[in-house]
Amino acid sequence: MNFTQTDLKGCFIIQPKIFEDNRGYFFESFKGNLLSExxxxxxxxxxxxxxSSKYGVVRGLHIQRGEFSQSKLVRVLSGKILDVAVDVRKDSPTYGKHISVELSSENKxxxxxxKGFLHGFSVLSETAVVFYKCDANYDPASEDSCHPLDEELNIDWKVPVEKMTLSDKDQNAKRFSEFNPY
Incomplete structure (x- = not known):
């Protein structure tokens, strides 16, 4: 596995070593000791x-607070997404900055x-199945969100606005200027 630190400290792009032959492919999708290292x-x-989501769906930006704050390891089982993380860690020099990474079943x-990041994704293929691991259980009372189309964040979701589908919760989420992750 190859781990690449992004511009946001603590966020890593992970590319597994893929073994392919005439039968198909094999790779280790998670190896705890290597990630911990x-x-x-x-x-x-x-x-x-x-x-599972259809083209144009934007999910997020979501975060869990307090003891239910979550680290996530995200991958795509089928299709293609643009995965986005926004730094909202207190006193971080990159507070309010984001990264976006194309994840797909092809690039693996x-x-x-x-912990301390808003997370969301947009679906770039006809459909996509997204799988992610969390290091804390989901707790509805600890959830918060920020509007994914907030102008201050200026995230290019790679989907035309008129083709986007957002949940009611995400459409009614706070603006970044109103968002307080603490």
Whole structure:
């Protein structure tokens, strides 16, 4: 596995070593000791999530607070997405900055997002199945969100606005200037 630190400290792009032959392919999608070594601390994932979405769906930007704050390891089982992480860590020099990474079933690239980040994605293919590991359980009372189309964040979701589909929750989410992750 190859771990590449992004411009946002703690976020890593992970590219597995893929073994292909005439039968198909094989790769290790997760190896805890290697991820912990790259991060510099032990990670313990306890919940797996999977979603299926159609082209133009934008999910996020979401975060869990307090003891339910989550690190995530995101990958795509089928299709293609643009995965986005926004730094909202207190006193971070990159507070309010974001990264976006194209993840697909073809490139098999993964994104590790540490605690303290808003997370979301847009679907760039006809459909996409997204799978991610979390190191804390989901708790509805600890969830918060920020509007994915907020002008201050200026995220290019790679989907025309008129083709986007957002949940009611995401359409009614706070603007970044109103968002307080603490």
């Amino acid at each position: 790259a991060l510099g601390y032990k990670i313990n994932f306890i919940q797996d999530n999977e979603s 690239t993964q994104l590790f997002i540490p």
